[in-house]
Amino acid sequence: MEPTLGLPKFLPRWLCFGVFWILLSVLFASQAYWSGYAPWPEALWLEAAHWLSWGIVSPLVFWLCRRLYRGERTWTRYAAGLLLGAIVISLLQPALTQLFIFLSDGVRWLLSVADAPPRSFLPTLHVAAVKVAGYNLPIYAGLILAWHAMTYYTQLRDRQVKAMELESLLHQAQLQTLRSQLNPHFLFNTLHSIAELVHRNPTLAEQLILRLGELLRQVLRSSTEQEVALAEELDFVKGYVEIEQMRLGERLQVTWEIAPEALAVKVPSLILQPLIENAILHGVAATTRAGVLAIRAACDHGYLHLQVRDTGPGLPQAGKAQVGIGLSNTQTRLRRLYGSGQRFELLNDNGLVVNIQIPLAAPALEAAT
Template sequence: MRFAKQGWVRWALIFGAWTLLGLFICSQEFVLRARLRRPIQIGELLAVGFGLCYLWALATPLIFWLIDRFKIERENWLRHSLVHVLASLLLSVSIKVFHDFLLFTFVYSPSPEKPFSIAASVQGFYPIFDYWVLIYWVILLVTHATEFYQRYQEGELKATQLESRLAQAQLQALKTQVNPHFLFNTLHAISTLMYRDVRAANRMLTQLGDLLRLSLETAGAQEVSLRQELEFLDRYIEIQRARFPDRLTVHFEIHPETLDALVPNFILQPLVENAIRHGIAPRSTVGRVEVSARLSNGLLELQIRDTGRGFPTDRLGRLSEGVGLSNTRARLRHLYGAAHRFELRNVPTGGAEVLIVIPFRPAEEFVEEDLAVSEAEFAAADSSEEADAQKDLAIAKPAIREGVL
């Protein structure tokens, strides 16, 4: 239905363009006859102007067919240009002759002294042949320009989609690199605790199960609300508290207006893990980790601070080469480009601090954009992609029923 509507709109525009040209020709003919003091007959005037233009309007589909059949490309421009030169001349002469025939048959008063003559009609075409040939070439150039612009837009859209898919694939690869890193570290901590406190190790396994469940719930999302990210972080901290029951304290300072802000999924845990490993674990005294979130001038500021020894000053510039920090930096760069800050610094009173500054976006805005993108991608998907999706779904259904997936 949409394509049919677009077709009607296209032909309405074509009809309107020829009508405007007909009005222009009628006005010219009117002014010319008025200056020459020749009798002005409205019916004849309209037949001369609109009759010729509407004959061209009827011939427009043929012109479009010729343009499509003999497209002027780099490899055939000379041969197809000659075809269009010939077509423009033949079409212009044919329409002029047929128009004169209609005028002499239905409009002009019959006169034996001035009968209709093809030769006379062709001869009368010479003074104006460049006008109508030019119109043919204007149609050709406009059609080619429109098609070129559509190709350009399609190319831009495909490039944007490919770039978006590549970015998503890179982000997903970064996430899958961090998740095993976190999991192996946690399992190692549990195995170490097993020799000292079996019950505590068992509690850690239960908490790890809850943590993995939360991770699976948001596995496909690159961004989640800060509320969800803090829920995940809280489960992780409970596991670490079992490792350091008397040495670890964690303080949260979260402004309420930031809870619905979008943040990269799984962004805080690696930073808190580093703070505990390098700032708390080496100490024999009580250590403190602070996690804060606030809004400032439309930006979301996330801060993780510990009371440990701080970053080694001679290695401060190379600290982001590790798995956790390098992945964090790469994900922020992919998601926000230059519109983010990621800083590592030492606190003057002692300890290390990590600062992340990203644009503030509420979770509701993300849901609306995600739905719009999904609808656009679904509308742009061709039949082969839909067939592949149906095939994948058919393969996955038995596994889902058996509880494998």
């Protein structure tokens, strides 16, 4: 619920929290009244003192759960902490209840509303703590279960939101790929190259036409999964690279350094294509001299290391330059898929170098949470 009238954002939640304990007070006061235990004003006050004291100590229970449940969540530590919390709460809650009643009786006596002064606090607390211990422990356990239910719901909702965001980013990457591979400028350059080769080198022109058709079919049947094997990702980008090699000729030299053990590793779908496209269009093709595009993949110390390097002009003021949509989208996807377990960096080293590091074993969607 959104706050209104300039109210703080936390107010509606705490307001609902307070209303919950007030409703419990009214419910149990009604039961005491209709059973003849006490008149309505006295029954309401006694129940309100009891349940509102639980409203005060329940944030302490939630804090204890949150404190114990993070980090290394060993059941020994968690159970010991909750047991110690049960002892503290079993004393604190009746102490607050009796403090409210003691202060109320004291005020009534000072105002001459009551005929006798309030009873001693400590003996009354001892009796009250023993009296309510039997059903205070189930209430304490219920608060712990409520915290876990709320935590599970929040985590589930966050995972669903992140999954939707990742799905959206995947669709954006697919649209970006379609736009880059099928845009009129790319097709025009390819068809123009084919037209020049028809009479001068018919064999190469035929190969270029066939490879272009294969690439278009591959784009249409490309996987919509969030992660694919690196081998499948490489098969996809090789079609794009081969066409660019045919089109640019000797100006584009490509080297592939792929470790065999890296081929089966799962990588985000369409993670390499925008990097390679950027290296060709803004690196090699941006200069008049011949350029080299190097794609590397290797596994080391539990991580997959990917590198795309070109010998183009690089980035001006590395680290401060504005990156394009493809590089920005890639960086965002990696951060949301793998969190702090990933690394994405752009370096100037006789051209632009893009380094990616992703964990081998961490499931992407779980790491994003």
